[in-house]
Amino acid sequence: MKIRDLNQYGQGVGETEDGLVVFVEDALPGEQVAVSLLETKKNYAVAVSSAIIEASPQRVVPPCPYYPDCGGCQLQHLSYEGQLAWKQKNIQEQLTRIGNLEISELVLPIIAADTIWHYRNKAILPVGGTTDNPRIGFYRRNSHEIINGTHCLIQHTAVEIIRLFVRSLIQAKNIQAYNEKEHKGLLRSYVVRISEAAKEVSLTLILNTTPEEGESYAARWRENFQQLGQTLERNAYVLTGTALNFNTKRVNVIFGKESITVTGNPKIKDIINEKEYILSPASFFQVNSAQAAKLYSVVRDFVTESLASIDHNQDLTILDIYCGVGSIAIQLADLAPNILGIEINQAAVADADINARLNNCENCRFVAGKAEDWIQNNLDSTVKIAVVDPPRKGLDPKLIEALNDAEHLRSLIYVSCNPATLARDISALISNWNIQKIQPIDLFPHTTHVECVTLMSRVKD
Numbered sequence: 001m002k003i004r005d006l007n008q009y010g011q012g013v014g015e016t017e018d019g020l021v022v023f024v025e026d027a028l029p030g031e032q033v034a035v036s037l038l039e040t041k042k043n044y045a046v047a048v049s050s051a052i053i054e055a056s057p058q059r060v061v062p063p064c065p066y067y068p069d070c071g072g073c074q075l076q077h078l079s080y081e082g083q084l085a086w087k088q089k090n091i092q093e094q095l096t097r098i099g100n101l102e103i104s105e106l107v108l109p110i111i112a113a114d115t116i117w118h119y120r121n122k123a124i125l126p127v128g129g130t131t132d133n134p135r136i137g138f139y140r141r142n143s144h145e146i147i148n149g150t151h152c153l154i155q156h157t158a159v160e161i162i163r164l165f166v167r168s169l170i171q172a173k174n175i176q177a178y179n180e181k182e183h184k185g186l187l188r189s190y191v192v193r194i195s196e197a198a199k200e201v202s203l204t205l206i207l208n209t210t211p212e213e214g215e216s217y218a219a220r221w222r223e224n225f226q227q228l229g230q231t232l233e234r235n236a237y238v239l240t241g242t243a244l245n246f247n248t249k250r251v252n253v254i255f256g257k258e259s260i261t262v263t264g265n266p267k268i269k270d271i272i273n274e275k276e277y278i279l280s281p282a283s284f285f286q287v288n289s290a291q292a293a294k295l296y297s298v299v300r301d302f303v304t305e306s307l308a309s310i311d312h313n314q315d316l317t318i319l320d321i322y323c324g325v326g327s328i329a330i331q332l333a334d335l336a337p338n339i340l341g342i343e344i345n346q347a348a349v350a351d352a353d354i355n356a357r358l359n360n361c362e363n364c365r366f367v368a369g370k371a372e373d374w375i376q377n378n379l380d381s382t383v384k385i386a387v388v389d390p391p392r393k394g395l396d397p398k399l400i401e402a403l404n405d406a407e408h409l410r411s412l413i414y415v416s417c418n419p420a421t422l423a424r425d426i427s428a429l430i431s432n433w434n435i436q437k438i439q440p441i442d443l444f445p446h447t448t449h450v451e452c453v454t455l456m457s458r459v460k461d
Contacts (some may be wrong), residue, residue, distance in 0.1 A: 001014040001016070001032070001034075002014060002031075003024060003027045003029055003031045003032075003033060004029060006028070006075075006086055006090075007023055008448050009023070009141075009448065010075050010447075011023040011027070012025075012026075012027025012028060012031065012033070014035070020044065020045055021044045022035065022037075022045045022046070022047050023044060024046075024048065024049050025046075025048045025068070026049045026068060026077060028055075028059055028077065028078055028082075029056065030054075030056045030058075031053075031055055032052075033051065033052050034049070034053060035047035035050060056078075058078055058079045058082030059077060059078070059079075060076075060077060060078065060079050062076035062077050063076070063153060065149075066138075066152075068141065069140055069141070070138045070139075070141070070147045070149065071140060071143075072138040072152065072154060073154060073447055074446070074448050075446050075448060076446050080112075080116055083445065084112055084442060087442060088440060090448075091419045091440055091452060094419040094422070094423045095426070095438075098420055098423040100427060101426060101430065106435055106437050107437075108440070109440075110441065110442055111291075111294055111298075111439065111440070111442065113288070113290070113291050113442050113443070113445050115290060116445035116446065117153050117154065117445075118154065118155065118156055119154060119287075119290065119291070119445065120154050120287045120288065121193065121195065121196065121270065121285075121287055121288070122191070122194070122287050123152075123155050123191070123192040123194075124191050124254055125137065125138070125166075125190055125192075126146055126188070127177045127187045128146045128177050128178070128179070128180075129146070129177055131171060131176060132171070134167055134170045134171070134177055136148060136163055136167060137149040138152070156194045156196065158192070158201055158235065161235060162192050162228075165224075165231065170187065172224070173221065183208075184208075185208060186208055186217075187206070187208075188247060190203060190204060191204045191206065191281050191282075193268050193281060194268070195268045195271070195279075195289070196289065197270060197272075197289065198238075198268065198269045198270065198271060199237050199238060200237065200238050200240050200268040200269060201232055201240065201268065202242070202266040202268050203228070203242045203243075203266070204242070204243045204244070204266055205244050205245070206246075206254060206256070207245065207246055207247070208247065208248055209248065210246060211246050211258045211260055214246055215260065217244060218244055218260060222262055222263060225239075225242040228242075229263070229264075239263075239264065240264050240265055240267060240268050241263055241265040241267065242262045242263045242266055243259050243261050243262060244259060244260050245258070245282075246258050246259070255281075255282045266281050267281075270289055272289060272292055272296060272327070273296055273331060276358050276359060277325060277327060277330075278351060278355055279325065280347065280351055282347070283325050283347075283348060284324045284325070284348065285327060287443070288444065291441060291443040291451075295415070295443065295451055296327070296328060296331045298439050298453045299328055299332070299387060299415060300331055302413045302439075302453060303318065303332055303335055305455065306385050306410070306411035306413070306455070306457070307335065307385070309411075310385070310410045310411060314337050315338070315382045316338065316382060317337070317339070317382045318339050318383075318384075318385045318386070319340050319379075319383050319385065319386040319387065319409075320332070320339060320342070320387050320389075321341075321371045321387065322342070322343060322371065322390050322391070323348075323352060324345075324348050325352050326341055326351070326352030326353075326355045326356055326364065326366060328387055328389060329341040329352070329364050329366070330355055330359050330361050330364060332387075333356075333359070333361040333363060338365070338382065339361070339365070340366075341364065341366040342366075342367055342369060343366065343367075343368060344368065344369065345368070349366045349367070352364075372396050372401075372402050373398075375403070375406060376398075376402050379409075381408040383409060384408065384410045385410065385412075386403065386406075386409055386411070386412050387415065388403075388412070388413070389415040390416070392417055392418040392421065393418075394425050395421075395425045397428070400428045400429060403429065403432075404429065404431075404432040411455070411456070411457055411458070412429070412433055412456040413453065413454070413456070414426070414452075414454040415453050416453075417450075417451050419450065422452055422454065426454065429456065432458065433457065434458075434459055435456055436455040436456060436457055437454070438453070438454045438455075439453045439455075440452050441453065
């Protein structure tokens, strides 16, 4: 079988002689492979590459011993140059196929990462196995089976220090790992946040118990957490704090609603483009700080370009929709008299307020609520530029309608982590907005994920 493309899971895409699409594990575009069928569906089949007859010149040997079993990466067998080329091509094809948009010439060359290993500043690791033999790692592809491992090559190196600590804590304190099928056991997972810029680390254990019972665990484990702080200090990092979070529900959501602090303060400070951010354990923040700096610089450049073409005065407002902890809003604070962030998560809004004060951004204001409702009811003519940074599912249809109807809004900058939903949303905006340019940025080397920043201007009457 000849492989013609990759899909979003990193599988090669080929076809049988009668036209059935086949997704092939461990196959790359341009390769001729012998395949063994694993599963046949109505409209497609899944196969594994049993032999490579003609290899791609972009094929490399994955350095990670857990690849491809672990689901954390999908593209380690493709050279980094090959990854960038595929991501560039994939964005253009998604715009054409899903959005029915002939604008691929507006897609600028992708911005590569300077560092492609150990770039992640946040790790969420599930825990399983037994007390004597705990399993800590990522899930096997398309499953909830934990691949027990060490030294993840895309996680920050300090994550391995934490993994060794959690393993020793489980064994020393006879902690039962959570069993998802039986809904039994104590330790479900843990979350590590790291700031390389500030050399700070925080740790939160997710427990299948109540806060009342958690108090006793906090007392028993406090000394162990203090010892972890000493270990990190010997490696030039500061453990800012540790916490226990409580989630007794039978769900895939990581965090429960309640937490208690065990030591210190489980928030860290990260620094992006000389702006400081205080991050709670559950806060959303870009996982690649170095590439986030480039992303925010692109957004800032697009806003600056928009301002040059818009008639405005001292009342101009820039709207930051899905603002989270204020990461983008704070980067734009010196470009306009007023910056307004909208975010549905009240805890994130509280963090955004803290971050604005931390950076002396007195012109930044944040409100909690649904963006589509707020725009329909509160948007005034001072708002000329909007930045949207939605989750992978993209923009709510009501928000698209509100953005289309807000005629005094002259410029729209769309930050997307999913080319498919970006293409869908642009197709719903295109009658009211001109696409100026689309800038891809690789925040996630060795995965199929990619970020795009799209600059749009209002169609003139």
